[in-house]
Amino acid sequence: MDDREVHPLTAARRVRGLSQTALAARVRQAAARRGLxxxxxxxxxxxxxxxTVPDAESQAYLAEALGLPADAALAHSWPHWLPRTPDGVLPLTPHSAVPALREALISVERRTFLTLSGAGLxxxxxxxxxxxPTEAPVGAADAPDTDDLLGILRASVDRLTTADPAHTRxxxxxxxxxxxxxTDMLEAGSHHPATLQRLHTLAADLAHTLAWRHFDHGAHPLATRHWMAALHSTHALGDTDRGAGIISDLAYQAAWRQDHPLAQDLLTHALSRARHPAARSLLHLRLARSLAAAPTPARGAALRALHAAEHDLAxxxxxxxxxCAWMSEADLAVDTGQTLLDLGDTRPAHQLLAQGDHLLPATRDKTRSIFLAYQAAGHLAHRDLERAAHAATTALELARRTRAPRCEQLVQRLTPAFRPHARNDTVARHLQLVDA
Structure with a gap:
């Protein structure tokens, strides 16, 4: 092997955040689980x-230590069966949940990120x-009872997730x-089957929640790693609808970053296995938005996706x-309106945006902030400065009150379009708030 090339084992180890000593310990643990x-x-x-080429037995231990099926070592000769994932996108296997969770956790600690390629995603x-289809997690029937601890963890997670946004940090x-x-509990193994399922569910919930929080604060690589970890845990549960939802979130992130080809590829994969109508409605709606917002809008495909979203929600x-319990007529109206706005159908777009804002409950102020930012952009496109500035001001106030930097960023993107009209009183008040 060329000395300048990273050995596949080195790459696989580094991606999982393991030192050589830590990987050796995992190999010994894999042997011990076999009584050897x-x-x-x-x-x-x-x-x-x-x-040096490890013997067949050691390669089987290595596979397990890296979160791969033990028979992965039989697929190809050494070292070609090792996954080459220097971008940190771990292959999806029945045993990959813990390595994916570890990678997300290690990324938080080191605050540096490997590049995550669109091709990898x-x-x-x-x-x-x-x-x-994945079987339900298999546990040990004679494992110690950890229900009390799991109950405490679940109650704590639920309270922390719904706490006042002022305490987000x-x-x-x-x-x-x-x-x-x-993650430690999952790695330790030896759980009742029902407990193992609860652990994977809790891991998916935590990783999913943290992904959105990192995304809201602009930490995109970290958000991606947590969404990927949630996908691995959800795959272990065999929950394809939720897996589709997580891939849809990755697509939402891609569209937010203007990578519409990636968003569309991810959503197409997600739709291939999503079954629940509410899930499919959300996925079709996000696909419509991306198709319309692309540099070359795909009008026909976007309208077909909107029709599918409406049909599925009904x-x-x-x-x-x-x-996706929150998915509602308000979301359908606003995202349909924004899609039509991107396609140039301004009159029905404004009607739908206003309708969505009216339908949205008061408990979803962060979402309302995003909706109003969309309205402001639409009014700006029509040179309706008064209404645009009023919507943008309300959106910015809501974003700051709900501690939602991503929503604030969406409003801030409109500022250059407002600056030339600073003599307008409503615009001037909005710019004063922006600069505060």
């Missing part, structure tokens, strides 16, 4: 990362779309600590997955 012993240590790992979504730190605890009923 391994003399693996740091020097041996170092040899394997150079020219598309590949992960494609792997998820073509994966065979503190609650995020605590949620991250809970995720580390749940048959969704009230029994919906918790992650």
């Amino acid at each position: 012993r391994s003399g693996c240590d740091r020097p041996r790992i170092r040899k394997w990362e150079r020219d 598309t590949g992960l979504a494609g792997q998820w779309a073509s994966a065979l 503190h609650t995020t730190r605590l949620l991250n600590a809970h995720l580390a605890t749940v 048959r969704a009923g009230t029994d919906r997955p918790s992650w």
